[in-house]
Structure formats: C-alpha cells, structure tokens
Amino acid sequence: MEKIVVVDNKERLEEYARTIEKFFVLYTKSFPDADEREDPQIIIRRIHDGNFKPYSPSTAIILAVGDSCVFGGSIVEYYRESQCMLLTYIVIDTASRGKGIARKILHDGISHFIKTKGEHVKAVFFESNIPGETDNDSFDPWQRYQVFSKLGAKWIDIAYAQPSLGKGKDRVYNLNFFIFPSFSGIGNRLQKEVVVSFMDVFYRELGVENPQADSDFRTMLQSIEDCSHDGYIPLKEMPRQEQNVFSFQNVSVAYHFSEQFIDPKGKQLPDGMVSCPVFGSYEFDLFQFRFQSKLGRPYRTVCKTGAPVKTITVRFPEKIEFITEGHFETLINRQPELQVEVKLNCTRFKNGNHIWTLVFNPVLDCSFTQTDIIKLINLFNRSQECSNIESSTVFFDGQQKFDTIESLAKSLAVVCSKHSFNLMYSGVVQVDAPGDLANPDTNSEVWKEVIAAIDKVAKNDFAEKSELEKRYLKEKEVRDILNIMCGFALGIFDYNRMSYEEVLDTIMPMTSSVHTFVLMNKGILASFSMDDKLFETVKSNIGMNPYLLISSTVLAYNDTESSKSEEELDGLLDSKNPAGSLRYLISKRKYLERKINEEILPNVFHYPTERIIFEKGMSHRGISDRIENVRNRFEELVSLIDDGITSRKANSDIIVSVLLAAISILSLEKVYGNIFQAIDKYGSFAEAWKIYGMRWLAFLAFFVIAISLTARFVIRSKKKIK
Structure with missing residues (x-):
C-alpha cells in the first residue's frame, strides 16, 4: 500500500534522504532531455535553505512510497509573489502506472502542500511536451495528455517558452502550458493577470532580470492578450490527436453558391459553360411530365466539358478548435493538407439567377478519412461546434492562393466581379462503403449490415432496433460506424460522446432501402450507401449521384429566393419611413408577388425519393415557413399602399x-x-x-x-x- 509523503523542509530531507535518491533516479530516467530537467541538487537546496535567492519558490517533493520502493513522485514550487504553484515534474514508475498513484499524488500531496501556505493559491500550473515536437521522451505524450485530462487538467493555449533551467541549458519551446483548476476553484476561464504575474516571477527566478525586455516573454504576453476576452483566458480541454478508423474512396462533398445574375430571358450561359448531355439526361428524367417540354423546364444545368479534371490543395488549420457541451476542444492535425478533385456545374433558373455547385472527391486511388470528411462538411455547415475550419482553411489552385472556398469557387466559375456571389450554408455529402485504414480497398461488410438495419428501424421494426442497440454496445465496429454516420450527419468532430438513442435520432432517414438511406439535418443532405453503381458511373465527371445533387440545388435556389423576398419585404415594412413613393411600393408589391407565386419552384420532381427530399427539405429548413411569412405580411404592404392612395x-x-x-x-x-x-x-x-x-x-x-x-x-x- 503506497503512502504519500510531502518533503518540504530540511528535517524531512534528512528523514527521507535515501528515498529521495531513488526518486531522482526515476526522475532522471523519465526526463531524458537535459534542457527540460532541473539539477536535483538545486531542487534539494531550495527545500533545505528556503528562499535562498530573490523570487526563489518554496519547493516540495511529493513521494508515493511503499515499504522499500518509490512508486512515483512530483516536484512542486510555490511562488509567493504571484500566489501560484507550478507542478514542475511528475513521474510514475512504469510498473505502477494505471493504479491511481498520480491522482493520489495530486489530490493528497498537493492539497497538503497548499494548506501549509496559509493563503489562497490562485492557480496550480504545469508544463508538458508537445506531441510531434519532442524527439526525446520516455512516455507517449498523447497518452500523457489523456492521463492529465482524466485528472482534470485544462490547457492554457499560449505561446509558452520555458527559460533556461541553468547554466549550459537551452530554452525549451516544445512545451504546452496547463492548469489544474480544481485546486483553486476555477471554472472554465482564468484571469489573464494571474498568468502574467506568475510568468513575470517565474522568468525572474530563472535569471531573466527584466522579463519585459525578453523577446520570448513579450511574444508570450502578446499571445495571452490575443486569446483573452474581457480580461479572462478561456481554459480548453487537453488537446487530442486526430484519430481515424476508416478511409473512404467513394465519397463526395458538394457546396452551393448563389449568383444573382439578371438575364430574364434565360438565354445567356456562363463563360466557358455548355449544356452537358450526361447531366441533362438525369435532370430531365427527374421532372414531372408537365415540366418536360422545352419551354416548361424551370431550370437547366450546364458544366465545363472537355476540360481536364482539376486538382486543388486544401490546407486545414493544424489546430482544429471547436466547442462541445460548453467545453473548448482542440484537435491536433499533423497532416493538414488534402488533395481533392474538383467538379463544377451551374444550374440556371428562369429568372436568370444561378446556383453553382462545387464537388470535392478524393484524387484517383486516394481516399478521405472520416475526419477529412467532417472538415470538408464544416466548410459550409454552421454546426453547433463553431469550429475554426471555415475561417482558417486556405486553398491552392497551383500557385494561386484563396482564403475562402467562396473565392475559390468564384475564380473557377469565372464570375463577373459585379455579380453577387455567396456561399450557401447547405450542401451534400455522399458516402459509400469504407475500407479499413490498413487496407483501403476492402469494403466493410458491417457497413452493409448497418445500412440494412437502419432501413428496418426506419420502418418500425422494433426487434431490429433492440438488436442494433445490443450490437452498438458490444461491437466496436458497429459503434464506430454509427457514430461516424452521426458525425457526418451533424458535421461535428465530437461524435463519440453521443448515446445510442441520440445517434439513432440523428441518423433516422427520410428515405431508405437495404442498400442506401438518405437523411437531412439542417443544411446537410447526407446519403449512406453500399456499392452505389450510379455513383461509380458519374464519379469521374459529375462527382456525385446527380439525383441528390439536383434535389439539393432546387432547395438551395428556393432558400435563396425566399430569403431575398423576406428580406426585401421586411425592409419595406420595418423601416422608420416605410412609405417611400406610392409608385415604388406598388412596383415592389408586384415584384414580390411574382417572386413568391411564380419564381419559387413547386415540387417539380416525378420520383418519390426526390419528392420526399423536396417536401421535407422545404419544411426542415424553414423555407415553407418563410414563404408563408412573406404571404402573411403582404397584407401589411397592401394596407400601406391603401394608406398611400x-x-x-x-x-x-x-x-x-x-x-x-x-x-x-x-x-x-x-x-x-x-x-x-x-x-x-x-x-x-x-x-x-x-x-x-x-x-x-x-x-x-x-x-x-x-x-x-x-x-x-x-x-x-x-x-x-x-
């Protein structure tokens, strides 16, 4: 049975001298980088002599000991001038790991040391190696982060630099800075002055006489200022490594862009775009009979034909930041660049406006991981996680750099600079059977079984629902697949936190069969399939199942036109001086009536699947409600015109x-x-x-x-x- 011993004075140094020697053997072995390791004699001297120099901290060695061995220990420093502690080192013997010793050292040892100070301790900080930037480490840094996370640690995301620990030692830059907030009763944020005060004292103690003149210190102060809000620094969860289970070769993500292009006759095509007989045949097939005449077609899609498939580079941020359940999370992405094939098409509607669609696929013989797909979805989806993907991702078309996907699409489409061209926050993701990362060419049979099970559950097969839940709880691959589907449907990174019931509610389909199912969640239209032959056929030219693409494009158009109508009507009715000229109001009334009653499309589709997607999309995305609101507010406009008359x-x-x-x-x-x-x-x-x-x-x-x-x-x- 281990015992926790706090060595914080010279009497205890003498009492546990031999035990301390054993601890420092373990200490030297656990911290092989000499620049990160402080000389044990200096540590012992501080405990023996107390504050033997200005700014010198009170120091304690906390030991977990048995009858004749040391299971582990830590070194803690208290800087009275800032009322902060620094857990400088914590080591656990390899044979003793996983037994809760680190938790006892922290909760029993540090808590006891805090009580001896007789004053409120504002913070307990510590440092830890940055994964991927540390060549010489005795323990997997990602695993260390997991341990600290379980112990309640939070990340202070600043540009931290550790000063030299002594003569002949270099400064250390491959460290992150953390805090144990529970010791000081801190919530999810920390006053920035606490960190600044500690750093000032810490730098002075390590020999930096004027920290404000030190370049690393100034850089750190600036990073503290940059991440602060109202004088507080947000405390983030411990960084996590991007981890993937599956890769997907047959996958596509589509983005929609609206272009307001006034050409009422509908005859002018975008530069370089021609009618595509392949796409046109699918488009024509979907129309109801009354829309299949040449004059009756409400829209027509064109694309660039004859041009080689374009490949671009997408560079995501190395630190993917997002919020989940009120916690600030960070996903570390060590391979931020992704090569994608791009397909572009443009759907032209009768009022002359365009919906452009950009489709991303993996390049030939390559694949996307599940995290790659969620990153791509986040370029259009405003999920509840509020990630930094959209704002921090850049694109390269050869040597040309684009800061947004909107600017990339506008360049590819060769759109006139005078036209309104905007990314729409809706799109499509189509995912066919994945392969294991170790063998990407192998389809997952479990994926096929899950799709068939979802189809039965959607048709109220309660026995299948119960059986699927059992498999979810017992079989990792089933759990991984359902969770990943949920991540795609919501566009979230933290999909593993959800329960079975939450997952099932999220991925309940609009339409399904034993081979595929389609669902909609806010702006995301998602399709999951097994060996979709049509997808294979069109992947090289259209990039995605055209029936999904066309359905989503029509919804995007109605969303744009109804939103514009509502905005214009609200502007007329809600302004302080709404009347304007009577002739202007009458013309606006006619314009809005035409847009709502004629230009916004009804359900033009013939087949049940596309009709369901349209109907549920109009309702689910609030487009029908918006149209109804505009029609209801027409009475206000009519009344305004009557008042004018x-x-x-x-x-x-x-x-x-x-x-x-x-x-x-x-x-x-x-x-x-x-x-x-x-x-x-x-x-x-x-x-x-x-x-x-x-x-x-x-x-x-x-x-x-x-x-x-x-x-x-x-x-x-x-x-x-x-």
Whole structure:
C-alpha cells in the first residue's frame, strides 16, 4: 500500500534522504532531455535553505512510497509573489502506472502542500511536451495528455517558452502550458493577470532580470492578450490527436453558391459553360411530365466539358478548435493538407439567377478519412461546434492562393466581379462503403449490415432496433460506424460522446432501402450507401449521384429566393419611413408577388425519393415557413399602399377646398367693394339696397357655403390621413 509523503523542509530531507535518491533516479530516467530537467541538487537546496535567492519558490517533493520502493513522485514550487504553484515534474514508475498513484499524488500531496501556505493559491500550473515536437521522451505524450485530462487538467493555449533551467541549458519551446483548476476553484476561464504575474516571477527566478525586455516573454504576453476576452483566458480541454478508423474512396462533398445574375430571358450561359448531355439526361428524367417540354423546364444545368479534371490543395488549420457541451476542444492535425478533385456545374433558373455547385472527391486511388470528411462538411455547415475550419482553411489552385472556398469557387466559375456571389450554408455529402485504414480497398461488410438495419428501424421494426442497440454496445465496429454516420450527419468532430438513442435520432432517414438511406439535418443532405453503381458511373465527371445533387440545388435556389423576398419585404415594412413613393411600393408589391407565386419552384420532381427530399427539405429548413411569412405580411404592404392612395385623395380634397375658399374670398371682396361704390353713387344704403340687395344676399350665401365646405373637407382629410 503506497503512502504519500510531502518533503518540504530540511528535517524531512534528512528523514527521507535515501528515498529521495531513488526518486531522482526515476526522475532522471523519465526526463531524458537535459534542457527540460532541473539539477536535483538545486531542487534539494531550495527545500533545505528556503528562499535562498530573490523570487526563489518554496519547493516540495511529493513521494508515493511503499515499504522499500518509490512508486512515483512530483516536484512542486510555490511562488509567493504571484500566489501560484507550478507542478514542475511528475513521474510514475512504469510498473505502477494505471493504479491511481498520480491522482493520489495530486489530490493528497498537493492539497497538503497548499494548506501549509496559509493563503489562497490562485492557480496550480504545469508544463508538458508537445506531441510531434519532442524527439526525446520516455512516455507517449498523447497518452500523457489523456492521463492529465482524466485528472482534470485544462490547457492554457499560449505561446509558452520555458527559460533556461541553468547554466549550459537551452530554452525549451516544445512545451504546452496547463492548469489544474480544481485546486483553486476555477471554472472554465482564468484571469489573464494571474498568468502574467506568475510568468513575470517565474522568468525572474530563472535569471531573466527584466522579463519585459525578453523577446520570448513579450511574444508570450502578446499571445495571452490575443486569446483573452474581457480580461479572462478561456481554459480548453487537453488537446487530442486526430484519430481515424476508416478511409473512404467513394465519397463526395458538394457546396452551393448563389449568383444573382439578371438575364430574364434565360438565354445567356456562363463563360466557358455548355449544356452537358450526361447531366441533362438525369435532370430531365427527374421532372414531372408537365415540366418536360422545352419551354416548361424551370431550370437547366450546364458544366465545363472537355476540360481536364482539376486538382486543388486544401490546407486545414493544424489546430482544429471547436466547442462541445460548453467545453473548448482542440484537435491536433499533423497532416493538414488534402488533395481533392474538383467538379463544377451551374444550374440556371428562369429568372436568370444561378446556383453553382462545387464537388470535392478524393484524387484517383486516394481516399478521405472520416475526419477529412467532417472538415470538408464544416466548410459550409454552421454546426453547433463553431469550429475554426471555415475561417482558417486556405486553398491552392497551383500557385494561386484563396482564403475562402467562396473565392475559390468564384475564380473557377469565372464570375463577373459585379455579380453577387455567396456561399450557401447547405450542401451534400455522399458516402459509400469504407475500407479499413490498413487496407483501403476492402469494403466493410458491417457497413452493409448497418445500412440494412437502419432501413428496418426506419420502418418500425422494433426487434431490429433492440438488436442494433445490443450490437452498438458490444461491437466496436458497429459503434464506430454509427457514430461516424452521426458525425457526418451533424458535421461535428465530437461524435463519440453521443448515446445510442441520440445517434439513432440523428441518423433516422427520410428515405431508405437495404442498400442506401438518405437523411437531412439542417443544411446537410447526407446519403449512406453500399456499392452505389450510379455513383461509380458519374464519379469521374459529375462527382456525385446527380439525383441528390439536383434535389439539393432546387432547395438551395428556393432558400435563396425566399430569403431575398423576406428580406426585401421586411425592409419595406420595418423601416422608420416605410412609405417611400406610392409608385415604388406598388412596383415592389408586384415584384414580390411574382417572386413568391411564380419564381419559387413547386415540387417539380416525378420520383418519390426526390419528392420526399423536396417536401421535407422545404419544411426542415424553414423555407415553407418563410414563404408563408412573406404571404402573411403582404397584407401589411397592401394596407400601406391603401394608406398611400387615401392620403393622395385627401390631399386632392384639401387642394379643392383651398381653391374654393380662395374664390369665395375674391368674390366677397368684389361684393363688398360694389356695396361701398353703390352707397357713394346713390347717397344712402337704403337706396343702394333697392337696386343691389338681392345680388349681395346671393354673394353672402355663396361665401358661407364655400367656407363650410372648406372646413368640412379639411376635417375629413385629417381623419383619413390619421
């Protein structure tokens, strides 16, 4: 039974002297890189003499000992100026690994050492070798990361550089910097000042008199600043290595791009694009009978024919970062470049707008791993993991570099710079039977069995559902396949965390057979098949099953047009001064009615599978709801136009009333002018009245009537305007 001993003073050094000698033999063996290993005599001197120099930390050796042996141990330093600890080394004897000794050293030994400080410890840090950058290591660094992860460690992702540990030793750059947050009650973020304060003291203790003047220190400070938010550094999960089980030769990923290209007659083709008889035959076959006439076809797809298949290089980030269940995860990608074949086509709709489609396939005799496929899906899919794939991936067409897949597609399509050209966050992934990574040409029979089982489950075979669950729990290959399918369907990297019920809910298909099934999840249309002969036929020219491609393209078009209609209508109705000119509103109403009622496509497909994909896609992606919302808001636009017409009529009434009032005033002035002239002429009012009295009464009556009508028109017009 092991016992935990904390050696933190000279009395304990003397008591456990021989045990400490054994520990340092294990220590030297476990840290073969002399630049990473501190001189044991310096460590012992710090414990014996205390703070024998400025910034020198309080040090302890924590041992896990038996009757006459050392199972393992660690060296811990406490830097009082920063109130932080550094776990500098932890070693476990090979024969004692996997027995929970490291956990006891941490939880019992470090906890005891913290209590002896008599103050709050802000953080317990440690370093560990970066996998792939360490040539001389006694333990697999990835396995070490797994151990630390189980012990609750988190990653502080900064540009860490360890100063020289002594005379004749070099600085060390192949280290990551970590923390055990549980010792200090820290959540998923840490105040950046805690790290800065510790680094300043740490560098000074190791002989850097002015850290601020040190280039490595300044680089580290800048990286701390770059990753901080509101004064805090996010704590990430321990980095994981990209691990793959399967490779796929027959796989394709398709991306859609919308181009707003005004050519109402629909006659002009994109530069370099011609009608493709192969694609056209599949497209024509899918139409309902009423759309098969030459004039009735709502769209036509063209492609580049005669051109050699283009190969491009996709360079993904080496660190794939994403968030899962509130945790910051990092997947290390040591082979970030992927060679892909590119196929390009363009579907032209009657209103003159285009949906371009870019298809990626593995180059000849090569394959994609499952992680490659998820990376490619993340270029269009906005998954809940919020990965950095879309923002950090670059593309190379020969020597030409493109920072986004959108700019790559626009270059390949030779699109006019004045046209609107945008990546759509929907696409297609088609995956046929995989091969084992050790033997990519071998199809998986288990893959075939899983597809057949999914078909039965989709048709409410409860016995098959129960049997599949048993296999999922017992057979690793079944579990791997179902989890990977789930990863493709959602476009997520952390697919292994899901339960059987979650996986089954995710991959429940829209349509299925014993050989294939198709599902949709948000922007992803996914197909899983076994020996798809059509896929094999079209892989070299179209790149993907054209029936999937066409269905997805029509949905992408309806998504674009309905979104644009909703945006324009909302802009008209929700602005602070929505009225504009009446003629403008009337023209917009006609435009939106035409777009919703004529330009957005109905279900043009003949076969059940494509009809189901269309119907469920319109509902699943909210396109039908958006169209319904636009139609409902038409009433607001109609009301706005009616108000404009009413206001215009009211303004006309006011003008008429003003004119009448003006005439009345002029008439009255003339009448009263005549009265005074008549009195002067006849010498008295009585004599003048005899001659002009009836005429004056008539003019007075006319004046009263005109004033009354004017007042009435003004009051009525105000009410109508309100």
